[in-house]
Amino acid sequence: MLQASDLKGIVPPTTTPLTEDDAVDREGVARLMDWFIDAGCAGIFAIGSSGEGPSLTREMRFDMIDACADALGGRIPLLTGVSSPSYKETLIQAERAAELGADAVVATCPYYFLYAQSELRDYFVALAEAAAVPLVIYDIPARADNPLEVHTILELADHERIIGLKDSSGNIERGINLVQELAGREDFVIMQGSEQLLGVSALMGYQGAVMGMANACPKLLVALLEAGRAGDVGRTRELQETVNASFPYFFVAEPGTRNVGSIVGAMKTAQELQGLISRRLLFPARQIDDEDASRIKVFLEPLAEAGWIELAR
Secondary structure (H helix, E strand, C coil): CCCHHHHCCECCECCCCECCCCCECHHHHHHHHHHHHHCCCCCEEECCCCCCHHHCCHHHHHHHHHHHHHHHCCCCCEEEECCCCCHHHHHHHHHHHHHHCCCEEEEECCCCCCCCHHHHHHHHHHHHHHCCCCEEEEECHHHHCCCCCHHHHHHHHCCCCEEEEEECCCCHHHHHHHHHHCCCCCCCEEEECCHHHHHHHHHHCCCEECCHHHHCCHHHHHHHHHHHHCCCHHHHHHHHHHHHHHHHHHHCCCCCCCCHHHHHHHHHHHHHHCCCCCCCCCCCCCCCCHHHHHHHHHHHHHHHHCCCCCCCC
């Protein structure tokens, strides 16, 4: 059974490689999984925002989970998203994910409708007790509209089958409060979801991270997290500045927006430029064109020069 301690590190929220007819590209998945492992990643998170999870059909989700589990072969843990506004649909996906080889499931708060903290607590407790594998909570208020309060997270952290939190709130003050409250606990891991907060988070006690930029340069993020966890302030600052300098690559295709075609498109383009997968996105996301790709490459070239990535020739 997966333990919280197994997730101390970088867990990339992998993109979903696609064929020309929008099926899961299993060969591309295999290349990505090997690449992430070679970079020193602690696990893989499939079917998240970076994996176009909300745009995938149920069948595509299951195909992606199966492809990841097959490619990983148990070498590092596989976490899979099961988020849905429907509790029953979430259970269906959690059950199938476990059957296909997921080591844990990841769920946001149920979205669309608003819920009280007590209802959100009951939702996650029920899911944790029904699922065949452990649960990681994914707190992303910008997408789920139901932010979790500190007291709710602390109550959930006491449940033996809830092993961690992916914190994409962007609220570092709340995060530090959680770290302090959970200090010394080995049964619950807090993972940062915001690239520009990784360095300070690691220095303050976050033990892991799940962030989209790991789809472009996992080795850099692994090094940054390790430097922060070791308390090396100088190295942490240096590496964080490198991340910050490259971070705008996410928005090059559609400046001034946070559209999926720009952000997830940038991740897939970074992987295409490294010879891993196609940059194809699911409709209706705007496809990244060659001009976009050239502008994205400008932000990645310094990473290649520094040895963090290897661009295909």
